[in-house]
Amino acid sequence: MAHSAQPASDGLFENLRLELRRGCLVLAVMAALRTEQYGYTLRKVLAEHGMAIDEGTLYPLLRRLESQGLLTSQWREEDKRNKRFYRLSPEGKLILKQLLEEWRGIDASLKDILP
Numbered sequence: 001m002a003h004s005a006q007p008a009s010d011g012l013f014e015n016l017r018l019e020l021r022r023g024c025l026v027l028a029v030m031a032a033l034r035t036e037q038y039g040y041t042l043r044k045v046l047a048e049h050g051m052a053i054d055e056g057t058l059y060p061l062l063r064r065l066e067s068q069g070l071l072t073s074q075w076r077e078e079d080k081r082n083k084r085f086y087r088l089s090p091e092g093k094l095i096l097k098q099l100l101e102e103w104r105g106i107d108a109s110l111k112d113i114l115p
Helices: 006-032 039-049 055-067 090-112
Strands: 070-079 081-088
Touching: 006 039, 006 055, 006 090, 039 055, 039 081, 055 070, 081 090
Parallel strands: none
Antiparallel strands: 070 081
């Protein structure tokens, strides 16, 4: 009987890829929110830089970062529609600076380790 299931390693790769991407998305979202944006423009900016994110991932992430005090948001009317604008809080700016330092250290280490 023919069997067209993917190798188990495909599922493993996908899980590990998502795990790797999750941390990078937090950093990318915070970096993008150094300037105020609403959800649609934020998704567009991230996608333009190769970090596509779907709404079902982005909005829970924004809510979590806001509940952690890293973002602030406010509703405003623009183009006759209410939109929620997000930006880094002062605490978020400090944490982003620390995360970027950490990221640069990890990146430098990986460059040393990788061929």
